Amino acid sequence: MxxxxxxxxxxxxxxxxxxxxxxxxxxxxxxxxxxxxxxxxxxxxxxxxxxxxxxxxxxxxxxxxxxxxxxxxxxxxxxxxxxxxxxxxxxSIDFEIWFEDQVEALTSRDAVAVQAARRQASTSYRSLCEALVITHRAVGKETKAHHYMNEARLINEVLTGVFQGRDRNQLTIAELELITLMENRDVLLLGQAKGYSDRKVALSEYLGQLCDGRVQHYGQLG
Structure with missing residues (x-):
């Protein structure tokens, strides 16, 4: 579970x-x-x-x-x-009816939360794409389709260890939230003119900080 x-x-x-x-x-x-x-x-x-x-x-x-x-x-x-x-x-029959109402409300809210997380991840990805364009333009470089894909793959590699794309429709809320945070941090790194290798190191360190924070949070819940 x-x-x-x-x-x-x-x-x-x-x-x-x-x-x-x-x-x-x-x-x-x-x-x-x-x-x-x-x-x-x-x-x-x-x-x-x-x-x-x-x-x-x-x-x-x-x-x-x-x-x-x-x-x-x-x-x-x-x-x-x-x-x-x-x-x-x-x-009891009354408790069964009450239970069904609670589950219906929970799953409805969860569906809404998933859609919200997907919208946030979509917005952060657009911001990342715009940051790439600005960064490249500053050095006279044209931003091509593979640049956008490679930046998304960079984040996925930091998160999963595999340099490839992911179907965001299959991701959980927690995974979408994590991608959103990573993309927002990548925008900041691009703004600091960090190179690819430096961004990868910085994103890996940031992921470690996020994971440590979540472990502490769940430990408090238990």
């Missing part, structure tokens, strides 16, 4: 934790009704469903449920949205 933003929603005044993909803290939910997730897992129909879902998705059972440690929001058994929906129905 990937680390994603954790949010809490209240059901009858009691908080239940979700992540932005619709995973739910089943320990929280079960506690609302005085029921243990383990009792639900012991049902034959539950075992049949879990086995069938894992087979259909081509995944292991362990990828559909995760026990997590940490603070009150994180601690407990987390269920894949498909399992969480079945578990919610077992708890």
């Amino acid at each position: 990937k680390m994603r933003k954790i949010v809490t929603h209240e059901y009858d005044g009691t908080p239940v934790s979700f992540d932005m993909e619709g995973w739910m803290n089943a320990s929280h939910a079960g506690g609302l009704f005085g029921k243990e997730p383990g009792h639900w897992f012991g049902l034959d129909l539950t075992q049949q469903y879990i086995t069938g879902l894992a087979s259909r998705r081509g995944v292991t059972l362990e990828t559909l449920m995760v026990s997590r440690r940490g603070n009150e929001r994180l601690r407990g058994l987390w269920l894949h949205p498909k399992l969480a929906a079945k578990f919610a129905r077992w708890l």
Whole structure:
């Protein structure tokens, strides 16, 4: 289960934790009704469903449920949205309906966030292209199509270790945000008349700073 933003929603005044993909803290939910997730897992129909879902998705059972440690929001058994929906129905019909409403709201917001991240990345790339033109023009050099592509590939190489393009429609919000930050930093480096090699070194150092900051942030969440 990937680390994603954790949010809490209240059901009858009691908080239940979700992540932005619709995973739910089943320990929280079960506690609302005085029921243990383990009792639900012991049902034959539950075992049949879990086995069938894992087979259909081509995944292991362990990828559909995760026990997590940490603070009150994180601690407990987390269920894949498909399992969480079945578990919610077992708890109560009203809770199932409430659960469906929360997941719908989460996924809708996530879709909006993805579009916003793509727009930001598109804007930062345009700024990077303009910076290339200005930089080249200052030394009497014409900016050609491969210059734009190579600059994008430079950033991708720093991020992934591979000098090639990436389909941004397939990237996550976190990846898009990271590319946006890297492109904005590259614009500054071009403005300082840094050469290709120097920009690569500086971008690598900047990535290290960003990653260190994120590790510290997630450590605080746990």
